[in-house]
Amino acid sequence: PRYKCGNQKSCPQNYFAFKIISGAANVVGPSICFEDLVLMSNVKNNIGRGLNIALVNGTTGQLLKTDAFDMYSG
Secondary structure (H helix, E strand, O other): OOOHHHOOOOOOOOOOOEEEEOOEOOOEOOEEEEOOEEEEOOOOOOOOOOEEEEEEOOOOOOEEEEEEEOOOOO
C-alpha cells in the first residue's frame, strides 16, 4: 500500500503525515511533504541554502508560510 508522503506506514487517526528530506550540498535539494502535499522542493523553486521552514497550523493543517534562512551569509 501507498501511504501519505511516501511514509512506510499510516499515521494514527487525528495525526498529520509529514516527511522532511535533507538536501545533499547543492546536488539534491531538501523537500518538505505534509499530508501528501509537497510544500517545499526544487520543483516548486521555493527552497534556499540554509534552514528551510514551513509553518503549518497544527489544528487545521493549513500552510501559513514558507521561508529559507541562509545561515552562511547571515
